[in-house]
Amino acid sequence: MEKAWWKKSVIYQIYPRSFADSNGDGIGDINGITAHLDYLKDLGVDVIWLSPVYQSPNDDNGYDISDYQAIMQEFGTMEDFDRMLEEMHKRGLKLVMDLVVNHTSDEHRWFVESRKSKDNPYRDYYIWKDPKDGKEPNNWGACFGGSAWEYDEETEMYYLHCFSKKQPDLNWENEKVRKEVFDMMTWWCEKGVDGFRMDVISMISKDPAYPDGIVHNGLYGDNSPYVCNGPRVHEYLQEMNQKVLSKFDLITVGEAAGVTVEEAKKYANLDGSELNMVFQFEHVDAPTAEHGKWTDKRFELKRLRSILNKWQTQLEGKAWNSLYWDNHDQPRAVSRFGNDGPMYRELSAKMLATCLHMLKGTPYIYQGEEIGMTNAYFDKMEDYRDIESINTYKEFTENGLMNPEEMMSALKAVSRDNARTPMQWNTSAHAGFTTGEPWIRVNPNYLQINAEAAVEDKNSIYYYYQKLIKLRKNYEIIIDGIFEGLLEEDENIYAYARNLGSQRLVVACNFSGEEVSCDLFDRAEEGKELISNYEYHKDGMLKPYEARAILFEK
Numbered sequence: 001m002e003k004a005w006w007k008k009s010v011i012y013q014i015y016p017r018s019f020a021d022s023n024g025d026g027i028g029d030i031n032g033i034t035a036h037l038d039y040l041k042d043l044g045v046d047v048i049w050l051s052p053v054y055q056s057p058n059d060d061n062g063y064d065i066s067d068y069q070a071i072m073q074e075f076g077t078m079e080d081f082d083r084m085l086e087e088m089h090k091r092g093l094k095l096v097m098d099l100v101v102n103h104t105s106d107e108h109r110w111f112v113e114s115r116k117s118k119d120n121p122y123r124d125y126y127i128w129k130d131p132k133d134g135k136e137p138n139n140w141g142a143c144f145g146g147s148a149w150e151y152d153e154e155t156e157m158y159y160l161h162c163f164s165k166k167q168p169d170l171n172w173e174n175e176k177v178r179k180e181v182f183d184m185m186t187w188w189c190e191k192g193v194d195g196f197r198m199d200v201i202s203m204i205s206k207d208p209a210y211p212d213g214i215v216h217n218g219l220y221g222d223n224s225p226y227v228c229n230g231p232r233v234h235e236y237l238q239e240m241n242q243k244v245l246s247k248f249d250l251i252t253v254g255e256a257a258g259v260t261v262e263e264a265k266k267y268a269n270l271d272g273s274e275l276n277m278v279f280q281f282e283h284v285d286a287p288t289a290e291h292g293k294w295t296d297k298r299f300e301l302k303r304l305r306s307i308l309n310k311w312q313t314q315l316e317g318k319a320w321n322s323l324y325w326d327n328h329d330q331p332r333a334v335s336r337f338g339n340d341g342p343m344y345r346e347l348s349a350k351m352l353a354t355c356l357h358m359l360k361g362t363p364y365i366y367q368g369e370e371i372g373m374t375n376a377y378f379d380k381m382e383d384y385r386d387i388e389s390i391n392t393y394k395e396f397t398e399n400g401l402m403n404p405e406e407m408m409s410a411l412k413a414v415s416r417d418n419a420r421t422p423m424q425w426n427t428s429a430h431a432g433f434t435t436g437e438p439w440i441r442v443n444p445n446y447l448q449i450n451a452e453a454a455v456e457d458k459n460s461i462y463y464y465y466q467k468l469i470k471l472r473k474n475y476e477i478i479i480d481g482i483f484e485g486l487l488e489e490d491e492n493i494y495a496y497a498r499n500l501g502s503q504r505l506v507v508a509c510n511f512s513g514e515e516v517s518c519d520l521f522d523r524a525e526e527g528k529e530l531i532s533n534y535e536y537h538k539d540g541m542l543k544p545y546e547a548r549a550i551l552f553e554k
Ligand code: TEU
Pocket: 060, 063, 064, 100, 143, 163, 199, 200, 255, 257, 293, 328, 329, 388, 416
């Protein structure tokens, strides 16, 4: 196996709860995935990142694990999993598991034991602190609302949970915890999985002082400087690499909340001592919004370009980039960065795909992105299912941080529910996702936007992604070309070149719905057009949402 096969791979993320339901209970499952592997094989992806399928009470839809070596009942059995893995491998598809080891579920046996008494052997598997002046040990807020500390009457101490109170943080300073995690990872590798996406892996080492955080919104302190990229995080990952990762041919990607370029050079260094790559968040985090991500403000191309160009140029020769527009935590790409109206949805989705897939790094496709699925824009709270959406709405409106209208507008723009509506397969009831009642409403635009229609339409977004994936296999410059930013002051166009030896690949993407002037392709006839979302072009111009990639010999 080529050493850096993961540099040439395209990875498709499946959120199993919303992908395909095979038994009519309205919840996606493993057999539903197995039934759709040919659709993914035909798309041309190489690797599937599967969001958690382990046993879980689903407080955070599987990101709260109660048994790392058992399959969630709603998703099926271990036999179903083994069959899915076998069917993936038969098709040359690799499987990346979602490793959630910053925290477990509070129903994990380790935590059930840990909370029993202060001298329980599992006590130090988690982070317990005495009250301070009769209150929480510090002012940290939890990601899903409330304090990051939950008081436990039994032992009269608080435990830390950076996410929901049913997601207690593991204590990675305890070498027994590290050994448990490494043994579990080895067990999955010996079953034949091909890698891990590591959930909030940048958070496994906390600042031992647990200092108060800055209070931005009048409620709780911001803990990110004290829980992200902590003092021992690289030591832990190097140990993980030595004890597990280096023993198998894997692809690893760390979801690194709060990661900077400098930190990424350590997490994703080219000497292979930690991980292959990280997900950074700068391009999907809201600009300095007063309420974090909760804004309906549109992105600005200038800021997006400066972030993407920074990561492309500063990791060059030092570390490897992941490339993504969306995932199960983000709004739909075409709604956030493109134009999801009927006139420009397909064009802008293809433009975004070109923009991302011609960059240097490993591209990720989130389920439904390949057919241009859009935000759901739910405007009633009873349609929301995500703990983050529901808790934030309650906390912000009850504390007067945002009024219900502002909060609803922000939810419609950026809630995680937007990405979690069922995959739209065809025009039958519930978009062919289930024969039962779906756990979350299907986006009513499934009649126009569905996989069956996409596969029948040779000009669909699906086939455009298929072509981009094929290009990555056939042009070394897309993998190894050095990035060079172009038109860096342009209000509408994001353009760049990739340089490799005598070749220069020029890419330009019009992020606007207007026709704009662009001279990058004045000598287009001297080059070879690799891909464009328009068949005909206008000299010196880019049409609305036009994307073009042309290969020139210097
Ligand atoms: O997300 C981690 C993370 O940074 C989230 O706070 C993310 O930024 C937020 O959801 C965006 O609004 C990971 C998983 O991807 C997410 O689904 C889980 O809820 C979270 O960790 C806890 O496991």
